[in-house]
Amino acid sequence: MKFTKKSQEHMDAxxxxxxxxxxxxxGNATGxxxxxxxxxxxxxxxxxxxxxxYSEDIINNxxxxxxxxxxxxxxxxxxxxVAFTKEARLVAALDGKLPPYVLKMVTAALETGNVYGATPDDKLTAKIKGLKKSDTLFFLGADARFKTSANAVEAIDLLLALGVDFAVLENEPDSAYGLDFLVGAAAETKAAAEKCAKVLNGYKKVICYDPADAKIFRREYKEWGVDVKAEVLTFTAFLADLLKDKKVKKSDLVFTPQDSAILARDLEETEPIRAILARIGEVSEMLCNRRDTMLAGNLIMNEYMPLVMLRVASDRWTNAKNVGAKTVVTESPAEYAMLKATEPDGMTVLTVEEAVAKCL
Ligand code: SF4
Ligand code: SF4
Known part of the structure; x- marks a missing residue:
């Protein structure tokens, strides 16, 4: 397959x-x-x-x-x-040139419904089984289900404590976020999106725990002509709205938001996390915040370049340290996992639900 004229124009520029x-x-992590x-x-x-x-080295890059x-x-x-890099991944897939570490994840996604090829956590499954039916779906996503399942349980517990009526699927379909990350808009990615949209359309509202799923449902599905009739909300936006009518204790904690790049740049959603944190404490900003945020980790890349991902997360801790932050709050399961793995002494990373649960 050849590159599109548009991508060539962007590469040339x-x-x-x-x-x-x-x-x-x-680049900052590897130098x-x-x-x-x-x-x-x-x-x-x-x-x-x-x-x-199109050599192995260029594809790895x-x-x-x-x-x-x-x-x-x-x-x-x-x-x-981003656009030409995604297209380059699609070209590698169509030319049968995917590196083994990518092919492994793509195959896992097609065979098991998640790029990690993982099976669900027992505690999370038991929690999901205990929930009633509802026309509101809480969509957890692959990172939360298979990599940070304790957080998924806590998020479910928080919504229950706040009196929300919602369901979670025991066999949640693949949102296709992982496939889109690895091979872009391939036929298999779009087929997974179609399959997932059919499930989403059985609900009136879909609350996405992971910003990555909210992004693909709202942006890529639309681009591919995959129709989602359900209202799609991010967990943070839903929670910020919900807390407006709830009693919460204002603590003396100072929270520093770690803006998710997906939320801040792709979905242009930066204020709900601040509204939540301002209700329960004080907000202190990083220097690179909102649209200027810096990535703190990616769990798919952690499968094939773990040392670089640890460095990326450590660099973000350095940013936090430089503004005197002690408690960093993230909306992304992937960033939580990487920040937790590199948490410096005297500093803490919390999920949004952990921060709120402290103040109910
Ligand atoms: S995306 Fe970066 S490298 Fe490309 S033209 Fe803009 S500033 Fe230069
Ligand atoms: S800034 Fe982000 S999107 Fe751009 S080249 Fe680096 S990792 Fe890729």
């Missing part, structure tokens, strides 16, 4: 530019020039011109991007490395 090199969380938008664009532009083969959109946000001329 990026390949000799260095203006966003300082902003890439992966390597290959992990910049421009270096990726240079390699891919040569592949698109058929001047070099394509998978070293977190698709976090920091470069896109920084680009004053409006070029989009």
């Amino acid at each position: 990026c390949r000799f530019c260095w203006m966003c090199r300082h902003i890439c969380p992966i 390597q020039e290959r992990n910049t938008a421009r270096a990726r664009a240079l390699g891919l532009s040569l592949v698109a011109r058929e001047a070099v083969a 394509v998978y070293e991007c977190a698709l976090c959109g920091a470069c896109v946000k920084e680009c004053v001329t409006g070029w989009d490395p």
Whole structure:
């Protein structure tokens, strides 16, 4: 498969530019020039011109991007490395050139419904079984179900404590977020999205625990013509609205939001977390906040470049330390897992539900 004209235009624009090199969380973690938008664009532009083969090294480089959109946000001329990187992943898939670590996850997603090929946690399954039927679905997503299931249980407990009527699916369908991350808009990704949308459309409202699922339901499904009739909300937005009518204790805790790149840049949703935290304590900001946020981790990439992901999370802790933050609050299961794994002495990462539960 060839690259689209649009992607080639974006690669050509990026390949000799260095203006966003300082902003890439992966480049900052590795210190390597290959992990910049421009270096990726240079390699891919040569592949698109058929001047070099689409080699293993160039393909590996394509998978070293977190698709976090920091470069896109920084680009004053409006070029989009995320779009051409996603297309490069699709090209690798269609050409049968996926690296083994990617193929393993894609195969797992197709065979088991999650890129990790994992089975559900017993405690979470028991919790889900105890819930009643409802026309509101709480969609947990693969990262929460298979990597941070204790948090998923806590989020369910919080919604129950707040009197919310909702259901959670024991056999939740794959949202296709993992497939979209790994191979973009392939036929298999769209088929998984169609299958998931059929389930979502059995509900009036869908509350997404993971911002990644809210994003794919609202943005990519629309782009692919996959119709979701249910109202799709993020967990944070739902909770912020819910808490308006609830009694909560204002604590003397100072919370620092770790904005999810997906929420802040793709969904342009940054205020609900602040509204929640301001109800239960004081909000103190990172220097790079809201749309300028820096990624703190990605669990899919943690499967094949764990040391770099630990470094990415540690770098975000350094940002937090530099503003004197003690308690960082995240909306993303992936960022929670990576920040927890690198939590420095005297500092804490909390999920939004953990922070709220402290003040009920
Ligand atoms: S995204 Fe913009 S700033 Fe970054 S390399 Fe491309 S053209 Fe330069
Ligand atoms: S999308 Fe994020 S990880 Fe990828 S090149 Fe841009 S800043 Fe770096």
